[in-house]
Amino acid sequence: MSTLYRARYLVPVTRGVMEDGALLVAGGQIVDLGSFQELTAAHPRAAVVDFGDDSLLLPPLANAHTHLELTHFPDWLRRSRESGDPENFVDWILRVIRVKRAVAQERLGESLRAGIRACLAAGTGAVGDILSWLPGREVYRNAPLYGRLYLETLGLDPGRNRQMLRLLGHISEECLAGRLRLGLAPHSPYNLSSEYLEDIFRYARRHRLPLTTHVAESDAEVQFLREGRGPIAERLYPYVGWTDMLPAPAEVGPIAYLQQRDGLVADNLLVHGVHVDAADCRAIAGAAASVVLCPRSNQRLGVGVAPVADYVAAGVNLALGTDSLASNESLSVWDELAFARQAYGSALSPETLLRMATCNGAKALGLGAEMGCLEPRYGAHFQVLRMATIPPRGELMDYLVSPGRTQEVRALFLAGRDAHFSLDSGQEVC
Structure with a gap:
């Protein structure tokens, strides 16, 4: 049985906007897209779902970096x-x-469930979630979200590190947590020993596990790696009991540090990337690695603004993430888009920003052939907005990167099923 979903505007992302457009879906996949009139004529027996003349249909958003347990x-x-x-x-x-x-550990599960629900409510279909509370992967068992679930690790003690890597290796053999592929998250160059970081990279390469790493987020991190001093050495290390394990200065920046340890690779999703230069961006592009920008988190923590012009010039695949509610006000990528439009100005067009939040994010999470655009043979993944005001077609891209879109999300279909229906009806989604 096939179904035609009709909307005032259809935004495939990888091709032009279609007015009075429709999406033909069957068996959990997109079969065709085009004008509603042409598709109804070609498929007269298809069921029709008309979202109305104030509706807009486009791919789900990808929140490529977050910590939903927070x-x-x-x-x-x-x-x-x-x-x-x-x-x-x-x-x-x-x-x-x-x-x-x-916080008692059992409360982390409640927090994670709330995060999953918030993502779905805001039209997010895929996440790159970092999990430090490892039992939390069970929360994803019945969740409809796609993406990757990265198991977090950090530390400097050799004995504990070996034990932790064995545990992570055992868990990663499960391969999936619901619809999310398991991977590893060596937190950042400043809170793992050089040896442990190299061990993780080798293990991930040998077992073909995806990675993600916070890198070049703050000037404190850059100073720590280059000079072995600053607030990380003088305040963070003593606080967590690492004073006697302070490493010698690496005398290089964060990107070079990863590169020297064979960690600048295509399947290591780099997060933040604020304190990089043009040469760093070219190195990232050369490795075919993706970078997730988190502009609201960066602004709130006062760490600076990523050099997006250098990234674009180098050809780096850029995605967007909200980070966690420890450093942000919402988990909505729509909100992130609106802020990014102001933060990056003319360096990124509305079209580029929308691609970052959809197809670029999907690519960064290993979903480039499944999600992120509306094309035949892709999964039947899409969201529907009910527009408060209906912009002219030529102003639609500006409209999509303006504040207020989160409140307009009315439906989110993942694999042909409405995840919003589960939220509205009170059904368990995770």
Whole structure:
């Protein structure tokens, strides 16, 4: 049985906008797309779902970097009675550690479920989620989201690191958590020993596991790697008991540091990438690695603005992520798009930003042939907006990267099934 889904505007992303467009779906896949009139004539027996003249149909968004287990962080912070805003990046890290240590582990499951629901409600169909609470992978068993679930690890103690890598290796043999492929997340060059980082990269390469790494997020990280000093060495390391394990200065920046350890590879999804130069961007492009930009998180933590013009000039695949609610106000990629439009200005066009949030994000998460655009043989993954105001066709791209789109999401179809229906009806989605 085939179904035609009709909308005022159809936005395939990889081709032009279609007015009075329709999507033909059968067996959980897209069969065809085009004008509603032509498709109804060609498929007279297809069921028709008309979303109305105020509707817009386009691919789901990809939140390529987040920590959904921290969704309840604002509540935990209020209960901790910590006051004031962190003054810098390391202050923020220390506060996250303090607050999270006080949270009972069973509450992490509730937080993760809330994060999954928030993503679905905002039209997100795929995530690159980082998980430090390893039992949380069971929460994804019945979730409709696609993407990757990266198991986080960090540390400097050799004995503990060997034990942790064995555990991660055992878990990664499960391959999937629901619809998410399992991978590894060596957190960042500043909180793993050089030897452990190399071990993780070798293990991932041998077992063909995807990776993700926070890199070049702050000037504190750059100073730590180049000079072996600064707030990471002087405040973070003593706080977590690593004073006696302070490494010698690497005397290189974060991207070169990864490259020297065979970690600058196509399947290592790099996150933040704020403090890089044009040569770094060319190296990333040469490795065919993707970079996830998190502009709202970067602004809130005061770490700077990624050099998007250098990334574009080098040809790096750029995606968008919300990071967590420990450093952001929402998990909506629509909100991230609207902020990115202001933060990056003319360096990124509305069309480029929309691609970052859809097909580029899907590619970064290994879903480039499944999701991120509306094309025949792709999965039947799409979202529907009910537009508060109907823009002219020529202004549609500007409309999509303006504030307010999160509230317009009315349906999210994943593999041909409406994930929003589960949310609205109270059915368990995770």
